[in-house]
Amino acid sequence: MTSRTPLSAPTTRRTVLATTAVAGGLGTAAVTGLADQRATAAAAPLRRDPFTLGVASGDPSPDGFVIWTRLAPRPLADDGLGGMPSRRQEVRWEVAVDERFRLVVKRGTVRAEPRSAHAVHVEVAGLAPGREYFYRFRVGRWVSRSGRALTAPEPGTLPASLAMSFVSCSQFEHGFFTAYRRLAEDHPDLVLHLGDYQYEYKRDDYVSPTGNVRDHRGPETTTLAGYRQRHAQYKTDADLQEAHAVAPWLVVWDDHELDNNWADETPENPESVPGFLQRRVAAFRAYYENMPLRRTSVPVGIDMQLYRRVRWGQLATFHMLDTRQFRDDQACGDGYDDCPEASDPARTITGAEQEQWLLDGFRESTARWDVLGQQVFFSQRDNDAGPATVTSMDSWDGYVASRERITQGWLDARVRNPVVLTGDVHAHWASEIKQDFADPDGPSIGTELVCSSITSGGDGADEPTGSHPWFPQNPHLKFWNNLRGYVNTTITPTRLDADFRCLPKVTRPGTKAFTRRSYAIEDGDRTLHQTADHPSTSRTLRSRGITPADVVRETVAQETAG
Template identity: 55%
Template structure:
């Protein structure tokens, strides 16, 4: 099959999947075609090859990363960018051979695997290496070489073997890192934690303009180029924005220290979009072209495997990872397939529109996949890393309360089906990991949120933001109102930071780690609160 035939087939596949999105119109087909072609064909040279010895500046300015650990495999990532704030990143449109090494030790005396990968210009010289035939449940060190240049060293881990009975697993959950709102100080502390894996729950970047002084970072010793002082719309815009974010040393340190499992929310594309419906009033085809650009740049710049590579504006991001018999992680995408927000979005009084049983946050296919996975699960903990608040969250403790139409509260029938599916599957230890709202929450999940005395069926841990919302406060202005309105809410804190969760056979512990400030660098970290939930007895108690 020729490359042209391959590209045509990809386009037809995209059109078949997205018929309702008018892909068969001339404009829609053109938008799909723009991002289904110009991809390197399998087994073929896509461009002339650059002799890596001609690279005269450090190409590893954006660091290294690993992700999606499997029992015998890890995914390694890097991107060649000698001049990351230029559109071409300082490299010609030529492919580059990049050597990689995986070792048992940090000094690379005991090499486990090594090889060569190609950095294609079509993917902005990003590298995704799926290293197989590794031992399960092991730590490894890795690095890349391009010519005479050597990347920073990263540390990663494989998942435990299927069916392995492991005594514990420690993870961190992070979200929402608006560069213009402050420094990524929390990542520096996270890099020093002893973790098995980090889950990024969305808003890895923001589409909004970043001015020359870095917004709230208020740089006095440097100025950012004006390519960032505009909203991201094109593929070039999104690629440059990832370069800006990954230029942050604390983010690079966190990626180098731990494998990440990533999922997006809205800002990686556009605020509060729903499926093919944009926030602003633009034609669907125009938005889908933007979405295709955003999805492609997301895959290029994240440690994601080949099955997640997008075709046009479609990218299957929901997926399942298992860590022995201790934990199953069902990573959701609550943005790409959802119904439009009810009542025009925002906080609204719930009613027939939001409570329509046909409404969905996940789409029918993903919903079935989630529930079917629970039926087959033998894990002690069934954990759902996802984006928006799952528990009911009323804004006031009186009648006439409002709910967020962008969260699961705007899709209560969808939430009911998921909880009923968990009950039917016999899921005893359900834990939802959430981002999005720039605060830390701990919730008991109730069989009936209208009845505080109803059965507790799981827990939800909401990770605050890394930087979004600037410094925040321990007690936000609406702290008392939300606390009284939601008796199933066990914790509410508005500082920046992350959550560390230790899963064990008998219990799980969540530590809410916060920093005092992000508008100035170097703030210390502390534990704002800790909670425990016992296996077989859902519900949170202070540790």
């Protein structure tokens, strides 16, 4: 089940700042928008449909899950409040065992408060383990669409299978969210979103190589009103709403939910330091308001408890990580470099407490599969064919000792099947994790699956052979494709199957998805086994006049900017 115990929060200048920066908000008030059975004052009926942002569920446990909505009859209002009147609103909710709600098993009311932008989080409990439910909300005469959610299996049981999909990086301007709809049509039971759910840039600040097809509303997000408006703009997308409604989500952020390449209390640009912590407060608060998270994730000032553990019976444990909030600042200028500082044993990408929490989780795990849901590339990717080791300082390559402590931790704990799931880099990758990346013939101790972006980077380009110019100096890297898409997995007691799903274009709506490559990871075998290669009619990179040097330049440029 979901871990309910947040880490301790020692008094620091952060918590001192929090007391002043969030006065009147979530950091100093009782949790708003959570299940509350108390009666509310009568309110005038809403004249417009308030359910423009859809519904969502998340963080399943054996007896329940979170269900979410946010009232916003005018979702793009510049004040970020969605066109709602400045008064609390009573929202009714229902959970049923059938799509037509003939057999409702749980119902209640919840207060939607102005100070939380009328967001609603209900932690439904008392349900049966390992089964499907449907939920919806009602305000006056308005009824939301329904959503589907599942409870986790009963602890100690070994389910036959789990259909899990994972996604990342959906830049609204770079394309249409068709990949979300295709994912929904594939009908997963669980979805992991690994970060960059929304982007902070103002219109045309970040233009994809294939051009922007729609525009962000408002300036770059730095205020609470701005972040609320931006989340609302994304949530109005019908394709995204379909993906949220199909299954519960486990969400973690990366950088663009706040600011490109931020690291703990350090923004991307030094000139942004004044006011950055207040910006962080606003971003975290809006993120909570707009995601199906439990009350353990309510922000306190500039801090938010986002890393957590969700167990799917004895089949899988999902360790959801936060590699932004506690990391040391990126070394050597935050780009690609041959950087001695990257190997400093004192450097951390997780922070000491989260690292210890993860190592403890490995030791305590009895799951068949231990899955790390996290943000940035875990395996080494050497950009240089010569003797230098040129890697991204924003990834685990910039925190080598931190990575080694994690991998040694799962070896010491004899983790049966460690699998790392990653987003961030706007391309599909598959990799074996080596005990020593300098020894390519040495043992593989885990696997890494990386999903491409939903839209970020525009259309991209197809490479049916799955090769990349970095492969010769990185033989542990097995597959790459630069189309947009997502990854479907089927997890069973004996193997994990992964399908890398691609869309030929995202700059026009409605394109179909196809599977470019499939891999299997067998129980007890920490290597990748290609099970299918799916040809398409797409032209190869070389037939389009794209050279290996072009691929390297585009990879570095996209990962630095996006």
